[in-house]
Amino acid sequence: MNQETEKQALLRALLKGSRENASQVIKQFIDQDHTIIDLYEYLIKETMYEIGYLWETGKISVATEHLASAIVENLMNEIYHLIATPEKKEDLAVICSIENEQHQIGSKMVSDVYEMNNWNTRYLGANTPKNDLIHFVKSINPKMLALSMSLFFHLPELESTLQTIKKELPGLLIIIGGQGLKHGSQDFLKNYQNVFYKPDLFSLDSFLKTQNQHD
């Protein structure tokens, strides 16, 4: 999909700090019959990666990066009416970014994909302390847990969370994703049953759809 024009327009709006313009770009994109997953993967994700590159190469400040994230999170809230489905199943999923992980836009998108597949969700956001997560999960007994990790150096935290869950909540289905698991860093997962790596929203969506068929 070539969404270069829209990407440039969204990038300009975010750099300018104009929530209004950014909202307009999103609205037009959706009006062109693109799906929410297309919007997330091709427009918002790509534009945020570009924002990251501009910070990395010293072209924008941390403040501008924060501004862009804040606008994007607002835009995602604005389109919630397109995500919420009236016919919820009984299934419940808990979604969060792991302990110390401050990046939460990816996990918020993941939560929306569950909702679009008629799941009930509890989205806990960024930096969820391991012990609190375990208590919370025990208290509401979800069918799935989805964890996001953006930085490779949070792998020890991810593994420690998986180990605790294996002991205390054996059998819980866990989906993990995020940029920190690129380049084969997810290989250690073969030591875990019930833990699956999904690199993007498309693969998560297909996985949830096959789950729906099994129900």
Add this chain to the structure above:
Amino acid sequence: MTKDVLTESANHLSQACCETIEEYKNKSSLLVSKMNASMLKKSNLINIVGSDNIEMMKDNHANHVQFISSILKYKNTAVLIETIIWVFRTYRSHGFSIEYWSVQLNEWINILKEELSQNIFDEIIPYYKWMLLNIPSFVLLSEQNT
């Protein structure tokens, strides 16, 4: 030098054992505070890291030990190389000098020697020597595609 050559040499670095990972990790805060202290003592620090960059330097040191802990545990050559290229590009574009890499890595080596048990130091040091030796390649690679 291409990434392939770096990959080939990095593949010879061995995965650390549990004890090494534990000791490095447990001493991380100490290593970082000694590292920051010794860099702050340098009279030419501003020339090395650029003005207004002390906090960013400290962030880098904190991230460095977390990153190395993870690399020691989950050895991953592609992540090692890509992350070093990323670090070089990011810090250079924020005003750090090329000299920062050799100063920093030599300083880590001194501190690790002081703080780690000999056998643990021996296991970790090949990583630092490899990074030090390959600074010129990382500088080149980080200047491409910008």
